[in-house]
Amino acid sequence: MSTSSQHQFRYTQTPSKVLHLRNLPWECIEEELKELCEPFGKIVNTKCNVGANRNQAFVEFADLNQAISMVSYYASSSEPAQVRGKTVYIQYSNRHEIVNNKGPGDVPGNVLLVTIEGVEAGDVSIDVIHLVFSAFGFVHKIATFEKAAGFQALIQFSDAETASSARNALDGRSIPRYLLPDHVGSCHLRISYSAHTDLNIKFQSYRSRDYTNPYLPVNPTAIEGLIQPTIGPDGKKKEFGSNVLLASIENMQYAVTVDVLHTVFSAFGTVQKIAIFEKNGQTQALIQYPDVTTAAIAREALEGHCIYDGGYCKLHLSYSRHTDLNVKAFSDKSRDYTIPDPSLLGAQVPATAWQNPQAAAIYPGTVSTTAQVPGGQMPSWDPTMQAVRPGFVPAPGTFPAQTYAAPPIPAYYPKALPAASSPIAQTSPITRAPNSMGITQPGISPSGNLQPSSASPTGHVSSPLAQTSSLAQGVVQPNARPGGMSPPGHRRYYG
DNA sequence: AGCACA
Numbered sequence: 265m266s267t268s269s270q271h272q273f274r275y276t277q278t279p280s281k282v283l284h285l286r287n288l289p290w291e292c293i294e295e296e297l298k299e300l301c302e303p304f305g306k307i308v309n310t311k312c313n314v315g316a317n318r319n320q321a322f323v324e325f326a327d328l329n330q331a332i333s334m335v336s337y338y339a340s341s342s343e344p345a346q347v348r349g350k351t352v353y354i355q356y357s358n359r360h361e362i363v364n365n366k367g368p369g370d371v372p373g374n375v376l377l378v379t380i381e382g383v384e385a386g387d388v389s390i391d392v393i394h395l396v397f398s399a400f401g402f403v404h405k406i407a408t409f410e411k412a413a414g415f416q417a418l419i420q421f422s423d424a425e426t427a428s429s430a431r432n433a434l435d436g437r438s439i440p441r442y443l444l445p446d447h448v449g450s451c452h453l454r455i456s457y458s459a460h461t462d463l464n465i466k467f468q469s470y471r472s473r474d475y476t477n478p479y480l481p482v483n484p485t486a487i488e489g490l491i492q493p494t495i496g497p498d499g500k501k502k503e504f505g506s507n508v509l510l511a512s513i514e515n516m517q518y519a520v521t522v523d524v525l526h527t528v529f530s531a532f533g534t535v536q537k538i539a540i541f542e543k544n545g546q547t548q549a550l551i552q553y554p555d556v557t558t559a560a561i562a563r564e565a566l567e568g569h570c571i572y573d574g575g576y577c578k579l580h581l582s583y584s585r586h587t588d589l590n591v592k593a594f595s596d597k598s599r600d601y602t603i604p605d606p607s608l609l610g611a612q613v614p615a616t617a618w619q620n621p622q623a624a625a626i627y628p629g630t631v632s633t634t635a636q637v638p639g640g641q642m643p644s645w646d647p648t649m650q651a652v653r654p655g656f657v658p659a660p661g662t663f664p665a666q667t668y669a670a671p672p673i674p675a676y677y678p679k680a681l682p683a684a685s686s687p688i689a690q691t692s693p694i695t696r697a698p699n700s701m702g703i704t705q706p707g708i709s710p711s712g713n714l715q716p717s718s719a720s721p722t723g724h725v726s727s728p729l730a731q732t733s734s735l736a737q738g739v740v741q742p743n744a745r746p747g748g749m750s751p752p753g754h755r756r757y758y759g
Numbered sequence: 760a761g762c763a764c765a
Contacts, residue, residue, distance in 0.1 A: 284762055314763050322763065353760060364765050 281331050282324045282357035289348045290318040293432055296347050297321055305330020309362040324362045369456025372424040378417045379454040385415045390473055391565050392443045393417050401426035405463040407472040420463050431455045505556040506583035509563055511549045514578040522599045525549055533558035537589040539598040552589050
């Protein structure tokens with residue numbers, strides 16, 4: 265009983281066509297294995313990302329002598345075998361062939377199967393998933409579900425190349441903390457390929473989305489699902505949805521104006537009215553949407569997020585008892601966007617036009633430039649989709665009065681637009697510690713140039729939060745094009 | 760840094 269375990273250290277190993285490689289970087293991909301081994305012979309099979317740390321691999325040569333030549337070469341070489349600068353240790357495997365190399369999940373396809381470990385289904389919204397994966401290309405569809413393996417999502421890209429770039433960059437990574445509820449510990453993504461090629465999404469709902477077909481009906485029971493989770497965990501605080509959100513603003517180091525709130529909350533639909541007030545020394549605000557659904561989506565997406573980088577102006581959202589606010593139309597603490605600005609009635613541009621460029625474009629149905637997706641099919645990125653981007657504001661003077669009419673489609677649809685880059689990639693633990701709202705990209709910190717309290721006449725709004733939603737920002741972000749570059753960061757770990 | 764679980 266004392267000697268049996270000693271066999272694992274074999275100083276004399278039987279040569280095998282199969283080599284065991286360890287101390288690989290966990291990101292190692294098959295191509296890198298081949299690159300390393302091909303000089304010694306023909307590779308007939310590989311298996312990488314093996315083991316708990318995903319840092320081992322197997323390579324099978326066509327011929328035993330090829331494997332022997334590789335082992336003996338590095339046994340006497342002064343230069344060790346390396347992948348991404350890491351020394352790789354090579355031995356004969358104790359098996360003579362690689363079995364089951366290509367499981368179903370290893371066959372590349374355009375649909376990824378993502379398992380989100382360590383979370384409940386309600387912890388990660390579909391919007392967060394969309395944000396994370398949009399960094400690699402246009403996400404066509406997402407379906408989420410719960411299986412024995414945990415919370416899973418199927419994510420459909422245009423093609424296998426895009427899907428694999430997302431897989432290679434995100435497999436094993438975590439969704440940043442600031443995109444998750446506080447109670448979630450680490451949550452790792454395990455990504456494989458699905459055998460699906462085209463997901464059949466029947467409704468826009470809290471568990472599935474079809475971003476190629478914004479006109480897909482909203483599943484009414486799915487809307488319930490959005491509102492239900494707001495019931496307190498203890499069950500005693502039963503909240504019902506309302507079209508009016510109550511926002512408490514924590515750690516308010518910087519001014520939060522009506523305009524800022526409007527920018528942030530407009531990302532999810534038409535904001536009708538806003539009122540800011542003080543209660544118990546804390547700043548609160550009421551934000552009125554046309555309907556409960558829009559409010560629910562905004563609440564879901566913004567709860568716990570900070571308006572400004574650095575943990576400033578953290579939002580806590582609940583449903584108000586109000587359904588229709590009675591506020592002054594134009595004061596510094598309130599705004600009624602349903603009333604046209606009388607001072608500008610004669611002018612070409614309504615007051616809200618420059619303050620809220622996104623308000624009009626949110627609803628494609630009201631904007632003539634909007635592209636209807638034919639048949640709901642969009643095989644690849646279609647630039648006309650940008651018509652629904654906030655950047656596509658109709659020319660001044662074309663602002664129709666019905667801009668604030670009831671939206672013809674679910675208001676959260678625009679949130680589904682591709683994000684600039686993956687928050688995961690942006691906040692790698694190596695290069696940058698995740699902060700409260702680390703996805704504030706273009707240098708809009710409170711200490712920066714842009715004053716949070718001012719809305720620029722050009723329509724460029726000053727909310728990083730809004731930019732994160734890829735919505736309230738009136739500017740098309742240069743790297744936001746799906747199918748474009750990989751996000752910065754995922755190549756950073758060479759060396 | 761020491762062998763794969765589909």
